[in-house]
Amino acid sequence: MGRTSDAKERILDSAQSLIYxxxxxxxxxxxxxxxxxxxxxxxxxxxxxxxxxxLAVLEQYWAQFQTHILNPAFNNDIPPLKRFARFQNLVFEFHKQSKVDTGKLCGCPYGNLASELSTQDDHIRLKVKHIFSEIILYFKNNLKQASEAGECDCVDIDTTSRALFAYIEGIVILAKTENDPNVLKELSPHFYNLIH
Amino acid sequence: MGRTSDAKERILDSAQSLIYxxxxxxxxxxxxxxxxxxxxxxxxxxxxxxxxxxLAVLEQYWAQFQTHILNPAFNNDIPPLKRFARFQNLVFEFHKQSKVDTGKLCGCPYGNLASELSTQDDHIRLKVKHIFSEIILYFKNNLKQASEAGECDCVDIDTTSRALFAYIEGIVILAKTENDPNVLKELSPHFYNLIH
DNA sequence: CTTGACCTTGACTTATCGGTCAACTAACAT
DNA sequence: ATGTTAGTTGACCGATAAGTCAAGGTCAAG
Known part of the structure; x- marks a missing residue:
């Protein structure tokens, strides 16, 4: 098998933090x-x-995002609608900590790459598109559960999930432009208005 | 005065289209x-x-955006709330035409630069931040008029304006990632849910 | 203890990057 | 007509970009 090495992991980690x-x-x-x-x-x-x-960096982001944010947020230990708030709070804490560490609010790891490269590198665009669809799937499943639990009466779950995602993506880019994590706290409550 | 030239304008126009x-x-x-x-x-x-x-390109974008989209959209020839729909429609038409011309949906000219450069170039970040605040001001004034006309009862006009802007920004970045202007049409209706 | 796959190295290529500069040219105002 | 000023030119700078390659080193399995 030849020798082994953790160089690949070190390269991935370095690239992830530098590019972000x-x-x-x-x-x-x-x-x-x-x-x-x-x-x-x-x-x-x-x-x-x-x-x-x-592309590999995006996959690593995605794995970490699931482990540290999506899965904890949408765990079914609390009512569905409250999970969205938990999700937004985890995202806020992430950016807050990230700013403490680096002095800057760096935005959405996926959105950044999509913004910069979508028109130039179709592989990367499609990868981000796929990740977006996976995140939206979390939203969709959770929204369905909320609807079934009678917490909301949502007719167009598909489109609403996408609207919720777009809203968060927009909040994050506004927060990045103002370099201020409090934007997340300020605008998060309006999230629920997008759910009928 | 020495000789004159339109070279500066040609440079600006070239830079604008290429960078976008x-x-x-x-x-x-x-x-x-x-x-x-x-x-x-x-x-x-x-x-x-x-x-x-x-920075000069951003100023040119801004002047054109006001002339061709913001001012026509928020002209007071129709009721305030309908002006938001007109705005969204003009944005849709812009991206649709842009995709016909270039084959790609290129996203928000400001958001793209903010995403790419906010952590690296504070002048550009602050310029985009200022432009964002100006766009939000349009939203705010229009929302106030809607409220006064009894079209909505909005308590937190400031934050709601920012939420509306974030939502549109998010829609556009999702549309760019999917390279599909129809995303704008799909998600525009939910805009009004953000207004109480 | 050798084989062969895995990993590492550093020198290299070709191209481009943002930016500089002194010399030059053309047009305007007087 | 001439001086002044605005604009133009092309050669040049050091740095860095992504990517290549032949050679050598190291480890694990047989």
């Missing part, structure tokens, strides 16, 4: 390698291109 | 100059840096 804090284009392969303590040749041993690395 | 279609980082000064039919030396005669050029 800045942007895809602003972070070079070189810098990622330096932070990971790896030479560029090793980088291209693990990833065929910077674009492919970014 | 792609991204700040992906478009080089060289390419902007080539499209404008100008040498790089001339570029730096008019703009001290690429970042400053982008």
């Amino acid at each position: 804090a800045r942007s895809y284009a602003d972070v070079g392969v070189q810098e990622i390698c330096e932070k990971a303590g790896v030479k560029k040749g090793s980088f291209y041993h693990f990833f065929p291109s910077k674009s492919d690395l970014t | 279609a792609r991204s700040y980082a992906d478009v080089g000064v060289q390419e902007i100059c080539e499209k404008a039919g100008v040498k790089k030396g001339s570029f730096y005669h008019f703009f001290p840096s690429k970042s400053d050029l982008t």
Whole structure:
């Protein structure tokens, strides 16, 4: 089997934090390698291109997002509608902490890459599109449960889930532009107005 | 006065369309100059840096956005609440036409730059922040008129205006990620749920 | 203890990046 | 007509970009 190595993981972690804090284009392969303590040749041993690395980064984001935010938020230990509030609160705490650590509110990891690269790299656009659809699926399932529990009477669950997601995505980009996590707290309550 | 030239305008127009279609980082000064039919030396005669050029591009976006979308949309020839629908429709038509022309839905010109550069260039972030506040001001004034006309009973006009803006911003980024202008049509109706 | 797969290295390529500059040219005001 | 000023040019800078490659090193399994 040859030898093993954690270089791939170190590259992924470095790329994830660097690209999130800045942007895809602003972070070079070189810098990622330096932070990971790896030479560029090793980088291209693990990833065929910077674009492919970014696809892997998106997958890592997604796994962590499920583990640390989505699954805890939408766990069925509380009534469905309250889970949305818990979700928004976890997102708020994430950005608040992120700003404490780095001094900046960096926005949505997926939305950032979609904004920057959608018109240039279809693989990345489609990957983000898929992740978005998965998040919306969480919303949809939860909304259905809320409806069945009589917590709301929602006719168009599909579209409403997408509207809820769009609203949060918009809040986060406004928060990033104002570099202020309190925007999340300010605008979160209106979330429920989108549910009839 | 020395000689005159429209080179500055040509540079601005080229930069505007190129950066909107792609991204700040992906478009080089060289390419902007080539499209404008100008040498790089001339570029730096008019703009001290690429970042400053982008600030000027943002101002041009803003002037055009007011002329072609905001002012027509929020003209008081129809009841206030209907003006929001007219606004959303103009935004839809813009992205629809933009996709016909270029094959891609390019998103929000301001949001794109804010997403890409907010953590790296504070001048650009603050410029976008200011433009956002101006757009929200349109919303706010219109919401006030709607409230006074008895079309809605909105208590927190400030926050609601910001929520409305965030929602639209989110819709546009979802539409960009799916590369589909119909997302705007699909999610626009829910806009009114955000108004009590 | 050798084989072979896995990993690492560093030098390299080609291209482009944002930005500078001194010399030059054209047009306007007087 | 001429001086002044605005605009133009092309060569140039150091830095860095993504990506390549041949060679060598290291580990685990047989």
